[in-house]
Amino acid sequence: MVVTNAFVQGILLGGLYALFACGLSLMFGVMRVVNLAHGDLSIMAAFGALALVDSLHLAPFVTLLIVVPAMAVLGYLVQRGVLQRSLHVSALAPLLVTFGISIILQNGLQEVFSADNRALNIGSLATASLRITNQLSVGWFSLLVFGVGVTVLVALQLFLSRTSTGRAMRATSDDQEAAQLMGIDNRHIYSLATAIAFATVSVAGIFLGMRTSFTPTAGPALLIFAFEAVIIGGLGSLWGTLLGGIALGVAQTVGAQVFSPAYGILTGHLVFLAVLALRPQGFLPKAVTV
């Protein structure tokens, strides 16, 4: 029963990981860029929310309305101003540039907010739970996060498959030059993809901040989890990413339960390495979309 409980918690945690991962997946799909600052951006959003809570006394959920659009705008500008240029320098340049940004963000946040553990306080919602059986109960907040994660993935999927901008994004992903010949401004498409990635990872970061405490240097671990979710699920498939996130979440919570809390993350890594060794294309390799 304890394991079942861990299993359910893992599935719900997977929704959060999928939320972290979808932006990484989108940026890679559209412009073949792996953003090494992805995790740090989510932490930056969480600290942004924290600053708003502290200064304006906003409720943590309200900060989403300010921080997420702000991060999207920032994403658009960063792509236009910095990453676009790096795409023309060399294939390695985007990696070096985003790694540099990651270092700057981590240390910048540490300078401003100190290295202390911080958290976004959501009051009684953090502990309220839905009792299913005597031994199995599910936190309302975990359910909410899972629901938001799935909703964002569905919305992203619909955006890519149904809207003309989404179509342009897929076209650019398939063949950038041909898409350009069809009149698609690839710089605009790239910037939009980055904006979406920044927005989704901000949502993930703020929910993470409500779920647990965080520090300025928590970003790299989140980048690794997001990456593992993408690879386990299969490159280029959003449903795969959700499945990958769930697999990773379950591996971590069940591993922590069965072995010891210290082994949770290690179990997640080992599942990732096993998938890489045995099924490198992931659970659901590219089916549709980016």
Added chain:
Amino acid sequence: MTADGISVDTAHTLAASTIHRRGRPVGVTAGAGFILVALLAVLPYVASRVTTYDLVELYTLGVLGTMWNLMAGYGGMVSIGQQAFVGAGAYAVVWFTNNNGVNPFLGVPIAAAVCAVLALPTSYLVFRLAGGYFAIGTWVVAEVAKLFTTQVRSLGKGSGVSLQKMSHIDPTLRNRLVYWMALGVLTLAIAATYVVMRARLGLALRAVRDAPTAASTLGVKVQRSKRFVYVAAAAGFGAAGALTSLHTLRVEPDSAYSVQLTAYMIFIVVIGGMGSIEGPIVGAIIFWELQRELASLGEWYLIILGTVAVVVTLYVRNGVWGLVSRGRLHAFPVGYTLGGGPRESGRPRGSRKGEDERPDDNAGNLKGVVQ
């Protein structure tokens, strides 16, 4: 001239002309290098202990930079997880010294060998990922290595372990021995990179880096070449880690496997100049000096480093060494010149391209120099 647009005439000329090694003969480099190393080797008798102690750090940074450049600058593999082997090497030397009574200095080559052995199966795993995902995949490997290390009781679990058997060697002698060891490892790393880059493998690697598909169709064993580099670099990283253990007499998981090490390597290579042997050496000196000057700034120091790395990547593609040498000065000539005699000539200054050119640009190299 495009790749498929080489006329019969040009092909004829290519066949008829001789291909020269660019720059001065290798003997000059070897001779000058030998004199420099000899001078540095007598330094402990002249300079203070503090100086030699600090120089060990510089040499270790030089090894790290040279190895990272071998992978990224020549092999086209950007990894942010090579601290896996730095940490493994640092722990291996402690393990063999403390538990098996091996001489710590003999432990350095052993640690390097252990890392090479570990790297071979790892390569089969991480080579399934390409580009940016390869970069993060190697990082996962480093995290796993760290988590496994912290489970071993005799390695001090999470809190680290001290290197025994070094404390009863006279400090002055110990300091000198570590210094010579570091100098030796750095010399070996640079010399080995130089030899490999002048050999057939070096040419193959640069071809793979610039255009893997084209290289493959020309018969280059792409995976095998990359694997060789990955394993060789792992040995170098392991030796650097082992040196750090000898130097500080202590190893802790969080610092030995720190991703910060990769940040340093990237900084060294990017600032110095990626894709040249000279670049990482120049970069290591700059980084070492900056570290001494700016370390008191705390976080600001790393913010500055990150910003400089981003700006240099975007605007100074060949780094400081590229700015200084302007592609004409070669301490370690590895390129070739076609038909134009031993000196590089006739290449217009404005048209000089970066070391990491886009595949489509490379046909231009037929006219001038194979970097």
